[in-house]
Amino acid sequence: MRSYRTRKDVRKVLMWTGVVFFVIVSIFPLVEALLSSLKPPSQLFSRSSSIFLPSSVTLLHYRELLGGTRFLTYYFNTTVVTFFTLALVIPISALAAYGLTRFEFPGRDLYRRLILFTYMLPPILLFLPLHAVLTRLGLVNSRAGLIFAYTSFCLPFGMWLLLAFFVGVPVSLEEAAMVDGATRLSAFFRIVLPQVVSGVVAVSVFVCVVCWNEYLYALVLTSSAEMKTLPVGLATFIRMYTIDWGMVMASVVLTSAPLVVLYMFVQRHLLKGFAGAVKG
Incomplete structure (x- = not known):
């Protein structure tokens, strides 16, 4: 009985791990696009800046896009x-x-x-x-x-x-x-x-x-x-x-x-x- 519960728990952990991994992979491109759109041009490809979070936020790209x-x-x-x-x-x-x-x-x-x-x-x-x-x-x-x-x-x-x-x-x-x-x-x-x-x-x-x-x-x-x-x-x-x-x-x-x-x-x-x- 204990071994059955253990296998069931392992399957549940593996399932939720797969779900979390799939969610992260799915939303990562959109999150990265959002963060990149808020970065100044100088930080888009700068190695010194954070890969994810911009050190400063700008709406310059949105103004150029809309105007x-x-x-x-x-x-x-x-x-x-x-x-x-x-x-x-x-x-x-x-x-x-x-x-x-x-x-x-x-x-x-x-x-x-x-x-x-x-x-x-x-x-x-x-x-x-x-x-x-x-x-x-x-x-x-x-x-x-x-x-x-x-x-x-x-x-x-x-x-x-x-x-x-x-x-x-x-x-x-x-x-x-x-x-x-x-x-x-x-x-x-x-x-x-x-x-x-x-x-x-x-x-x-x-x-x-x-x-x-x-x-x-x-x-x-x-x-x-x-x-x-x-x-x-x-x-x-x-x-x-x-x-x-x-x-x-x-x-x-x-x-x-x-x-x-x-x-x-x-x-x-x-x-x-x-x-x-x-x-x-």
């Missing part, structure tokens, strides 16, 4: 594209997943399988035909074109994830509501949708992360500086012969901050969301 570059333009473009992509993906994927779980029609099972297949296609295979379509529509080098492109490959994942949640909601709940006089649509919004909030949050976080970090489509579909998003715009800070590392670190901090805050607020729903998808 001397198009960073705020990139930030605005990324925010607009993310918001409207989210506004399209969530209602469409929720209604589509609901329809696939509640209505019988020819080819339904095949369509459900094809949803995940379309998401598994490498994005590099799709950007050329998508670029041709957007060119004909006159949406190249525009925020609307990026919203259209991001919606096209965020929708399949959103529908696939929400399918598992709607399958887990008993049909009897909405049937009881419709017996009491509710319409199909009101039963969906008042009865079914509150049961899948965790799934909606998980899809929302996924869409935000994809739109915020996506580089390939933004690079191909935008040409003017006024339309560039954060990943493409920040890449211009790295020049051939000179790199302003202080400004780069400041841009990393400001770019990562919204996603970090988002994870902090929705992590509980996010864990439930992916756990529910696995069960489904």
